[in-house]
Amino acid sequence: MSGSTVTLTAAPALTTRSVVLSLLLGAHPGRLPARDLVAMGEEFGVAPATTRVTLSRLVAARDLVNDGATYSLSERHLRRQAAQDEALAPRVGPYDGSWTVLVVTATGRDAASRAGLRADLRRWRLAELREGVWMRPANVATPVADDGLVTLRSYPDDDRALVAQLWDLDAWVATADELLAAADPSGPLRDRFVANAAIVRHLRADPLLPTELRPDRWPADHLRSVYDDFRSELTALRTEEKT
Structure with missing residues (x-):
């Protein structure tokens, strides 16, 4: 792709709340200084005052924990982060037909x-x-x-037929292709942020099938690689904001 904009058909709106939570969910550990969250908000066109108000509301709603100048994920969102991490690095074993x-x-x-x-x-x-x-x-x-x-x-006598009955693999691949196009590195940062958040959600719906039961082309690993690259880009951007 050469920088063309791709519109996701089912992507939620990018709100200050989603920016803050996505940044913290992608951080390990899930805590960041307020100054980093404010600076990153500005990268997405969010005024510093708006980010600060959102942080206060997230604390009041028990989505975040405030420790002085640092904000951390609450227990509920730490569980969400663990599920996200599992989707990005799943533990898959061998398949013996059972x-x-x-x-x-x-x-x-x-x-x-x-x-x-x-x-x-x-x-x-x-x-x-x-x-x-x-x-x-x-x-x-x-x-x-x-x-x-x-x-x-x-x-099962016919495990491939059972897979086709349980999962719509063609639809999963089609959505993955849409996300990969939307996350193209040459696109605007804001659009890629939305696309990469959607990539994580889509990977949580990856059935993690054995290689023998997947279509010949299964872009799950490509999605994980794209998200890893984008997370590294955001980390580097936070580092640049501090200097």
């Missing part, structure tokens, strides 16, 4: 409990075959702790 199957056996859960369990199952890249039956290839750990689940091991 699948993990989790069957929901508990009844009478309230809506919040059901939603929490479904979120956990999706976070560990399981897909729902039918109501209450979740599964995936057994090449990644599925540490979902719940007394209302029964764990089984299966060996």
Whole structure:
């Protein structure tokens, strides 16, 4: 691409809140001086006063913790950062043809409990075959702790057909290609910031399939590389702001 602008079809608006949280989620550890956050906000066209007000609101909402002149992610967002880090560097093992199957056996859960369990199952890249039956290839750990689940091991006759039933891989690749175009290094910083934030979200939906079950072209590693490069660019930019 030669600097053309690509519009993401489902990207959220870039707000001061999203800038601050994304910068902290990309920092290790998840804490930055106020001066860095204010200076980086200016790179995205945010007035210093607006960033300071946003920081105060994030602290009041318990999204951030303020320690003098430094702001840190709250416990909730530290968990979010851990999930983000796992998406960027997933632990994937060998595939022996077996699948993990989790069957929901508990009844009478309230809506919040059901939603929490479904979120956990999706976070560990399981897909729902039918109501209450979740599964995936057994090449990644599925540490979902719940007394209302029964764990089984299966060996499908046609694992490729099962993959096609559980995941829309063509749609995942199409979105990945859109994100890669939007994150082109020659584009405006603001647009690339939005695109790279969307890359992280998209990687959290990577089913982490074994190589044998993926399409011939699977751009997940390319997405991770692009995001790593952009995170390094932001780190360098923060360093330049200090000098």
